[in-house]
Amino acid sequence: MASNYAGLLAEKLEQAGNGKQARMIRERLARAPVALANAQDASNGISFGNLPVDGESHLHTVDVSHPVEDETNLLLPSAIASRIGEFIVNVQRYDELSRVNAAMPSRLLAYGPPGTGKTKLARYIAAKLRLPLLTVRCDTLVSSLLGQTSRNLRRVFEFAQQRPCVLFLDEFDALASARGNDRDVGELQRVVIALLQNIDAITESTVVIAATNHDRLLDPAVWRRFYFRVPMQIPDTALRRQLWVQFLLPYTTEGVDLDHLAGISAGITGANIEQVCLDTKRATVLAGTVEISELELLRRLGLNLAITSGILLSTVEAEIYWLREWSPKHFSFRALAKLYGLSTRYVGKVIKEGSEHGAQERPRISPGTAQPTD
Template sequence: MDPKKIIELVEAALAADYPRVRKAANAIARVMGDDGQEEGATALRSLLRKKGVPLRASGHMEQLPVDVKSRLPLVEEQEWPVTPIFINEPAHMAIADFVSDAQNLEEFSRNGIASRLAIMLSGPPGTGKSLLAGHIASQLNRPLYVVRLDSLISSLLGDTAKNVRAVFDFIPTKNAVLFLDEIDAVAKFRDDRQELGELKRVVNTVIQGLDSLDDSAVVVAATNHSQLLDPAIWRRFPYQLEIGLPNETVREALWNYFLFGDKDPEGVSKILAVISPNLTGADIERISLAARRRMLLNKNELHLGEVTTAIINARTSEGHTGERRRQGALDNKEMARHLQQHGLNAPQIAKLLGVSRQWSLRLLNEADNG
């Protein structure tokens, strides 16, 4: 363990600087994990995630901006994520470029080529936009402040714009990453005739707030509905990244991590990746964790047939993830036909359905014969 990390933690604690304490402790947890002390690293991260304990004995309580009427905080500081990010290679390169530009801002400024450090993430739900914001904050070693839309958007005319201004007045003092999730809720196209004049004023306030930030401020915004955003908002985000569904390589990594804990000697993850082209990372995580929970509760081996059923039904009206469905919910012949359509052969189908190769061939013959 690097003594400097211990010294940094102690200095931050003695100074009652809670954000520094968390940064230093997270750094120590990462080192512990890299050194194979995963149990200790997990315990330390769990301690850091606990609510209501930050340096209260020392009297340190961070004053967050609040809604005047409800007194609810408008932003909340969130922990850096411990779950790895799984995204396609072009998206990975785009994020790496953004982080690199942020880390070298001073050099760019000296040469007159600095840019606003604001990135817009767009794409369907469950593709990892929120997780990406956390990883950006972690790589930049900055706190992550997330805007709470439930508090920000007030039912009283005029208060929403005031709340937006309060957030942008607060952030410059924190050297943090500001995450504006679901930004379309407060930044819709101003020519939308369905919206009241108040919402149009809110958009103007958001634009003014973004313009008020200096070059060192880092803003990450995310939207599931990019077509709703006002064009002027887009112009405030020189970095723009559309995150789509994971490709087959990424899906394989997701199944391997969430379903097998990175221990898949038989290569089942690769087969599951082939049959799940329409799933998001969040879908794969939910299906995987549901299967592992049942495995632990029932004290038996992982049931790949149930996982396969959940994948097949994940986008049907019968259930988004199929978490509680059983293999019997689909006929084996139907499943075999579906898997064959994805290019799987008899041995691969047998592995997923938990049947013999001969039985798999019989199912395929029955499916072919209707």
Template structure:
């Protein structure tokens, strides 16, 4: 507990009966399994005179599965997961952060566990950084000393979104390192198929959603999938509709451009340009409860040309409401 805030500096989670749901690229998944194999073989390796340190550093963009990997490690090893809280671990009082670090390591040494140092760069910044004050440099020294004093058999996992900020001495203390990356097409498709609960989603539509999710992290895809599933349930459907799903997904793909979704005309123009094979003229008319004629006029206003036509329009009277 931090003396200043009187708040806990760690959260403790006891492993359940099932491993955390983890979808990773094959290469990354193999690295996780190699680390687990090394931990499980600790006694055997030590008996053969092979120095082993059960320490893993995970680095990569936000939302790419670093915390989920730490949970998986704890689940597979059937050990409690002790996660540090950076918001309370780092104190404004002189010397308090170093004291908190020492107490956390002492706590983790009392019984077998996985000690997870999340937001690791908050503690392990490069001491050569001239912008850091002396107190923060002393924190790094305290961290390194406590890591060195920690039993080699204790499982230590650290994660950071900013590996370039870490002190070089920190890197040397982690024999196992995993870089997480944005998911590939196969991983994105699997995320869509597994994150919509018991709703029906065809493999073909999941593949299309995976293609539209390029550049999103697993966490963002999960949030989008939950949003799509919620929309389907509230609309009374047990099946994911591709057009409705893509409209929800668009808000995650272009989340920083909220103005796109505050105006109907802007949204129609964006959706048509983003995924024209999904948002046909008739699909847009149905989605926005208007006519293909009006959709065409909106699109024409966007590019200065005459209204676009869609092959399906020939089957319906011009201006008919979808």
């Protein structure tokens, strides 16, 4: 009954020339009454208790999570943090802004290298808005059957409008790659068209976040659908310092030269810093100590840099070679002997003469690789 009366009110307002108010009422109706109807009649396969599934594999095409604000602390550069703040306020005060034609569609596109926090950003925004997060699973959404991917997309977008939520399209380039290239096929073009149509059809107040590592692959028409665009880049020195402190918690950073640490970790992502900190904290617990060892932290950082640079370090000797070449100032013979439980004589022999495995894998520091600064 409430839905019917609201619909009549929208018609009266429109007839009286108040089209903006009529549109706002219809947007509200698109979110609430449709959800009630679908909850009572799940004949189309979409309801509160029934996640959308792929018609071919019968697997869910979305995952639902409920991020909590206390668990989603996110460090960002000041300009990016300000832009995210604008987006959150736009969502929270959408109706108020809409009354003066100042509201922008609640759609955000995050792009940048892997490990820069795009998925964490989606969780952070959902937590701030106190909304469930619907993460689209592209591995099941994209089907081999002709037309099935487009149907999956429609079901996902319809499901997202059943109740307030944040719809997160991760690996967005899998759905929104540019049309017209030589390798393109008709089905891929239809998927992009279906994606654009679904984005256009969804209410402007529905929160949609897309993330991609390959922004250059996106179709030009996709960019126009997202009024908030956020580049997620490699952290600068100041942000890296903050990340080291945050990820080392609950341990203190006493005895660790954070400025030096932030300097020698240039070029790595927040995900790399987090992994190094996790490895170091694990080693601290297993060693039975109560404080972080700066030398162990530097060792973990050096090994992480080797992995991300594609350098194979499968032996202790290879690691010793790499660490000594990477930072001779910190990794003296004595320090390496202590870290690996070896004699200084053996460490010196390995570095001077090499061993069968260590010599074969002796790394070369490539241009652009982070190097320590004195």
